[in-house]
Amino acid sequence: MARLSSYKISWLFLYFFTLVAVSSAQLSSSFYAKSCPKALSTIRSAVNAAVNQEKRMAASLLRLHFHDCFVQGCDGSVLLDDNSTFTGEKTAGPNLNSLRGFEVIDNIKSQVESVCAKTVSCADILAVAARDSVVALGGRSWTVLLGRRDSLTASLSTANSDLPAPTSDLSTLISAFSKKKPKHH
Numbered sequence: 095m096a097r098l099s100s101y102k103i104s105w106l107f108l109y110f111f112t113l114v115a116v117s118s119a120q121l122s123s124s125f126y127a128k129s130c131p132k133a134l135s136t137i138r139s140a141v142n143a144a145v146n147q148e149k150r151m152a153a154s155l156l157r158l159h160f161h162d163c164f165v166q167g168c169d170g171s172v173l174l175d176d177n178s179t180f181t182g183e184k185t186a187g188p189n190l191n192s193l194r195g196f197e198v199i200d201n202i203k204s205q206v207e208s209v210c211a212k213t214v215s216c217a218d219i220l221a222v223a224a225r226d227s228v229v230a231l232g233g234r235s236w237t238v239l240l241g242r243r244d245s246l247t248a249s250l251s252t253a254n255s256d257l258p259a260p261t262s263d264l265s266t267l268i269s270a271f272s273k274k275k276p277k278h279h
């Protein structure tokens with residue numbers, strides 16, 4: 095009897111940890127290894143082509159990822175366009191008339207869709223493009239963890255309140271960054 099219950103308890107633990115593992119959906123650098131093995135090379139070539147055409151684009155793509163991550167996390171929300179029933183983040187003060195590179199991301203997304211449809215998230219494309227941009231200009235590389243889900247929502251008000259302003263002093267900047275507690279690249 096005692097043996098039976100400890101057996102049951104160990105299954106319960108296994109079940110619980112499986113649930114935790116599934117629900118916390120760990121990001122992984124090999125997330126697309128099977129589902130879209132050409133994803134990373136497709137993004138890298140497209141970033142290199144864009145940066146070869148205009149060096150500044152590398153900076154713009156890095157900034158796009160930063161402005162994505164600071165509002166609702168790195169979920170692609172910065173990419174969503176306004177329409178009659180939806181307001182995105184593009185018109186926020188820190189974004190309007192200064193964020194650039196949306197058409198480069200659109201182009202990368204369509205290339206990635208043609209190698210494997212409906213597989214790679216836009217949020218992951220932004221994260222990888224930011225890294226590849228830095229590398230394209232001779233910066234250090236880093237491993238990007240993948241598997242982000244794209245948001246169906248955006249927040250104009252959070253973009254306005256949480257993205258730091260050029261006038262922010264040091265303590266405002268420190269609190270703006272610590273509020274985000276970044277967990278993933």
Ligand code: HEM
Nearest residue numbers: 150152153154156157160191192194258259260261262267
């Ligand atoms: C610390 C708070 C920050 C403030 C207040 C700030 C503010 C700004 C401003 C005002 C610009 C000029 C935008 C324009 O062209 O009109 C800019 C550009 C830029 N920012 Fe930031 N930024 C901050 C942090 C960051 C971070 C953390 C990153 C990268 C991870 C970043 C990456 C860039 C890049 C690459 C550009 C140039 C973009 C381009 O030329 O298209 N910034 N930033």
